[in-house]
Amino acid sequence: MKRSHILNFCILTLFTLLFVNDFFPHTAIAEILSQKIILLLLVVLVILQIALDHTVYQNFSTKSYLALSIYTVGLWIGLTLFGGRSQIGLSFTSPLFYLIVLLLAVDILRVHRKTKQQNTKENTAK
Numbered sequence: 576m577k578r579s580h581i582l583n584f585c586i587l588t589l590f591t592l593l594f595v596n597d598f599f600p601h602t603a604i605a606e607i608l609s610q611k612i613i614l615l616l617l618v619v620l621v622i623l624q625i626a627l628d629h630t631v632y633q634n635f636s637t638k639s640y641l642a643l644s645i646y647t648v649g650l651w652i653g654l655t656l657f658g659g660r661s662q663i664g665l666s667f668t669s670p671l672f673y674l675i676v677l678l679l680a681v682d683i684l685r686v687h688r689k690t691k692q693q694n695t696k697e698n699t700a701k
Contacts, residue, residue: 582624587646589617594650598659637687644679 593613596605651665651672666672 579624579628582620582627586617586620586624589613589620590647591650593617594654595659597662597665598654598657600662637683637690640686641683644683648676648679 592604592608593610595602596608596610596613599605652667655661655667660666664671
C-alpha cells in the first residue's frame with residue numbers, strides 16, 4: 576500500500592474522530608483522545624501529506640472531492656440522527672449548515688468546470 580493512501584486513511588479517520596468527539600463528547604474515545612490532540616495530529620498529517628506528495632492535491636478529481644463532501648455532510652447527518660449534539664453548533668436548524676452545503680455545491684461546480692476545461696485543453700492539444 577502506498578504511503579499516501581495510508582496517510583489519507585489516517586487523515587480521514589482522525590477527521591471522523593473529530594466529528595464523533597464533537598457530537599458525543601462524553602464517550603470513551605473522547606476521554607482518550609481530546610479534540611486538541613486530534614486536531615494536532617490532523618494538522619501534522621496534512622502538512623506531512625502535502626510535503627511528501629503535493630501533486631495529489633493538485634490532481635484531486637471531481638469525483639473524489641464530491642465523495643469527500645458527501646461523506647462529511649453524511650457524517651454530520653448520521654451523527655445527528657444517532658442522537659449526538661454538536662458542541663460547536665453544527666445543526667440542521669443553524670444557517671451555518673445551509674451555508675456550508677451551498678458553499679460545497681458552488682465549490683464542487685467550480686472544480687468540475689476547471690477539470691472539464693483542462694480536459695478540453697488537453698484534447699485539443701493532441
